[in-house]
Amino acid sequence: TQLLEQSPQFLSIQEGENLTVYCNSSSVFSSLQWYRQEPGEGPVLLVTVVTGGEVKKLKRLTFQFGDARKDSSLHITAAQPGDTGLYLCARSHSGSARQLTFGSGTQLTVLP
């Protein structure tokens, strides 16, 4: 089983602070997706990264794919209470309809 490790598992910060969460694996990803999930709902896709070293920005969120394509990070600038949620990374399986294996998630709480 190719595991995805996410850290930290829990993160509680004050509004306005910056934070970074990580997603790591011992094997190479063909691509990686980040999702955010709010309580009682399904995860929603934030971004897909494909190329090693790729950086994508989504408003205050910056996603980076490691050069070796074994890790990824999500940085949030000036966090807001609306950023609260479970952040999940998911790796794809090349040529497989199974498609995605999910990490265990980072539960982020942004306090007003």
Add this chain to the structure above:
Amino acid sequence: SQTIHQWPATLVQPVGSPLSLECTVEGTSNPNLYWYRQAAGRGLQLLFYSVGIGQISSEVPQNLSASRPQDRQFILSSKKLLLSDSGFYLCAWSVAGGWNTSPLHFGNGTRLTVT
């Protein structure tokens, strides 16, 4: 636009009772369909996936089963529930053929409590 419907939203069932959760997708044809289970605040475990009518692949041996009687309908079932079946069950779809980068589109889940 595509939509995915999953019901019921919550369910409380006694141990040993049967289960049927239903998921339907609208606005797309021949989607890949998935059932995931999620422990509280944790990652998603893939249970079943389907690439077409009647085609089901199981990821984890257990007392659950899945069926796809129609192109856009996916059903999760059990003949006898166990306490360990409690959890948050999510149905999802993706575009067929776009393996590496196609996103999953999730329903809002069913919270199952087995008592």
